[in-house]
Structure formats: C-alpha cells, structure tokens
Amino acid sequence: MDGAVPEPPPFVAPEICELAVPCNRTITIRTESDLEELRLCESVGGNLQYYGVARLTQIWLPCLTSISG
Numbered sequence: 001m002d003g004a005v006p007e008p009p010p011f012v013a014p015e016i017c018e019l020a021v022p023c024n025r026t027i028t029i030r031t032e033s034d035l036e037e038l039r040l041c042e043s044v045g046g047n048l049q050y051y052g053v054a055r056l057t058q059i060w061l062p063c064l065t066s067i068s069g
Helices: 015-017 032-038
Strands: 019-023 027-029 043-045 046-052
Touching: 027 032, 032 043
Parallel strands: 019 043, 027 046
Antiparallel strands: none
16 A cells, blocks of 8 residues: 555535534444445534445545534
8 A cells, every 4th residue: 555545436426515414422343334324424422433345445535524422
C-alpha cells in the first residue's frame, strides 16, 4: 500500500450525504453487510464496535464525520 487514498466505489453518489443523519446508538460491525447501517450516518453517538471481518480491507464512509462513543 503506497498511502494513496482509495477511489470511492462507483455505485455511491456524493449526493447521498444529503440524506445522512446522526446515528445516536452503538453500532456493531460483525459482517460486511453490517456496514450498510453506517452508510447514511453523519455521526455515531455511541460506540462503533468492530469484530474482525477478515475479508474487509477498505471502508468508504464519506458521510461519517464523527464518532463520540
């Protein structure tokens, strides 16, 4: 890895963040599909827990700006 920022996936339009809302709860990620819960979060008001998804190598969450848990 050369430190370059990965390009966003082609299926995510930048306008999607206009729909983003605060997520005031703890979010637990155990599978790749759990990431869908974060797609429209602009912030996480609880903890963000991650339990090693072995195949997950990149996460692109352009709307998420803060985690306060």
